[in-house]
Amino acid sequence: MALETTAGSDLIQVVALLGAAVIAVPIFRRAGLGSILGYLAAGVVIGPFGLKIFSESETILHIAELGVVMFLFIIGLEMQPSRLWGLRREIFGLGALQVGFCALLLTSVGWLGGFPVVQSFVAGVGFVLTSTAVVMQTLEERGELGSPNGQRIVSILLLEDLAIVPLLALVAFLAPGGEHTSLSERMTGIGIGVAAIAALVVAGRYLLNPLFRVLADSRAREVMTAAALLVVLGSALVMQLSGLSMAMGAFLAGVLLSESTFRHQLEADIEPFRGILLGLFFLAVGMSLDLRVVADHWMLIAVYVLAYMAMKAIGIYAVARFLRTSHRAALERAVVMAQGGEFAFVLYSAAAAVGLIDSEANAMLTAIIILSMVLTPLAIIALRWFTPRDEQSLDGVDVADGLTGSVLIIGFGRFGQIASQPLILRGVDVSIIDNDVEMIQAAADFGFKIYYGDGTRLDILHAAGVGNARAVLVCVDKPEVAVRITQLVKAEFPLVTVLARAYDRGTALQLIHAGVDYQLRETFESALVFGGSTLEALGVDPEVVAEVVEDVRRRDAARLDTQITGDLRDGRNFLKGNIATPVPAPVAPPRRPGQPLNAETASVLTKQVPEN
Missing domain, CATH: 3.40.50.720 (NAD(P)-binding Rossmann-like Domain)
Incomplete structure (x- = not known):
């Protein structure tokens, strides 16, 4: 009987998740607010602080992160190694410059607010890590993934995914007693990460294509789908066990398979799971918004949401203009990337685990990140309404005048x-x-x-x-x-x-x-x-x-x-x-x-x- 009750409860939750998405997303899209905001709002409604259908949003969020993982795998399939090599300057030049400058600005926000430097640094660098899910979904809906500005944004996101690794190591070092971590332990961690990447590259280069060729000859479609999921989740697991990000592992696997003859088949097999899990991710983020913490500290949270978003947008815009990006492209990039991201949750949890921040600060910072993600679609809509389109420059172009052709x-x-x-x-x-x-x-x-x-x-x-x-x-x-x-x-x-x-x-x-x-x-x-x-x-x-x-x-x-x-x-x-x-x-x-x-x-x- 207890088993039947548990199964019925689980089914109610599944129906609630699907029903909330089916109802909220079309309404928000029809209103011009985008699907992301619909998922987030639906998550708040059915979460612990709404209808209380779910009480442990952290578990759902952990599972839903697989949506981001699969999303990055599909992005990797579109990034041939030659194309990725062509973006190396954007990734390690533009990306590193933006991350470093924005980290400095956001750390100063917390420090000027009276918080200790270490806590200000942790809060600031966490907010620097832009939401890959929000930005990629936004670019995909607007059809701008392949545009030059879209490619630069993707490059910056890749650098930020890579940055989570040294940032987690830095959090461990800054923790009380962390400075006593031996050099050999740190070098061992770095060696494990490098070895995991090398192993994934070798496997992708010499094993994956023969594997899919054998599976294709068997003409079992469900086995091909299972193999595609195995590649994505297996790569993510290898990266996670080696101390790196799951998303980076999935992206790397996608890149390695981008020139495979099975690329389109893999993309078709993964796409349904990616869409559902990515929607589940946004639902879980909405559930994770602790409304009690927001109510108790609403003024402080509101101030820091606006301050962090404004300062990060200023930093992104300044870097873009410094590198001679047009005003409109720089402004769009600043607004689209002004929010915090899902990797901030990982960084803040790690900082709380080692005693750099307490549980209340972790909840407040998490609320700041979520609210910034909620505000991003609204900020994009505002930009579209209040910013006129750039006039075309006619430099070097002759205007029609006095033409005499037959x-x-x-x-x-x-x-x-x-x-x-x-x-x-x-x-x-x-x-x-x-x-x-x-x-x-x-x-x-x-x-x-x-x-x-x-x-x-x-x-x-x-x-x-x-x-x-x-x-x-x-x-x-x-x-x-x-x-x-x-x-x-x-x-x-x-x-x-x-x-x-x-x-x-x-x-x-x-x-x-x-x-x-x-x-x-x-x-x-x-x-x-x-x-x-x-x-x-x-x-x-x-x-x-x-x-x-x-x-x-x-x-x-x-x-x-x-x-x-x-x-x-x-x-x-x-x-x-x-x-x-x-x-x-x-x-x-x-x-x-x-x-x-x-x-x-x-x-x-x-x-x-x-x-x-």
Whole structure:
């Protein structure tokens, strides 16, 4: 009976965890506050100081740290050794400079507040260790992991993960009696750490690929998943037993497997566990917030949360600007990384265990870290609201003025670049404008002269010489912009021939109604060539292929004409770029090579729902 009660209680807790996440996260994301804040709030509600469904959040937090471990493993899979080597200056230069400078600033905050230097140092360096989980989740949600600023932030986080090792050793040294630790003991600890890293590198280099090859040959999917989990957790365990961080072990294992042929399979196997455990981590962090300590010392905690976040942000911004990072990138980095992190819990626990800080100070510092993590999504939202976007610098870029080309190309992306080549080879006098400064500068390196200009502005069109041009090519990638430019040109310069790139059929119809002289859906012709090549690869005679492709092209034009006249039921909705009522595309009956299209096949092709 007792066993059944325990099992039922455990099931209630599992349901509570999943239910809290399912309810809170969508609400917070819909409100624009992000999933992290939703998890944290849900953890507070179901924790010891909310509904009391959980009483020992430390146990859950210990398990949930595996989410951070798996997250770093997946990040490691994206970091090939060559790419990591390319970031060595950011990791050991930028990272070390930021950690050292911020540690000095944050230590001074505690010291100026009247606390002893050692305690101020422990509190300060703990807050220096940014939350890998919060920052990585934020960068992933914003799609900035691969951006230059995102890569620099990742480099700093890696250095901070490495810094936990000497910081833990320093805490042991600063402890009462710690200075009497023998040199041989310290050297033994360092040797064990180095040996563990070397063993992991050797195993990853020579054992993991053969292991996964054998498992792949067995064609047992669940065994591959188990092996992936074994690699992640085994690497984390080796690092932990050697005195290093679990996250560093997982990251190192990911890097070693980043060039493996099984990389994508491993990522797919780990991803579900990573997502669930990372959410569980944030829930556990929310549960760990001791509201009694916050209530008893709310003023002191509030002051130090704001002081630590402000001072750390100032330090990050100063280092970034010192290294010639742009104002906006430096400001974003400062706000995103201004919080404390999960490794601070480890450092504070170690400091409390050796007597550097008492249990109340540990609880207060933990509350400060958690509250800083809670405030980070709000600070990012505030930054987005109150900081205007950087204006593009036009240094070295000529603005469109007095152009006289007989053909004006608006937009010089992948489509415009290809479209311009036949004209240039034929010797046509071409003028090109674009509003992407980076692209203009990159094109200049290849000998193209591109002028800066926004095609949706009438004054720019005049300056670009539309009035004297024989043709205007609208090659921009945004459908609404292409339609707007076409409408403007045809309204102000009705005699100029306008040829436009259409994103899809809906855009094509809008362009036609705007008066365009010629439009081409950007994927239509390439898809026809692709389909024709497929028929040839299947052994169909090239002449028959050409006939089929031309027949598809002709029937597509007929459908477009029908839509223009509004005969199709949903024609008006295509003008808005969407379909009101989805209609399943019928399947044409099989047809032998060279066989003429019969009435049934022609009917199917005519009724097919256009999507491109």
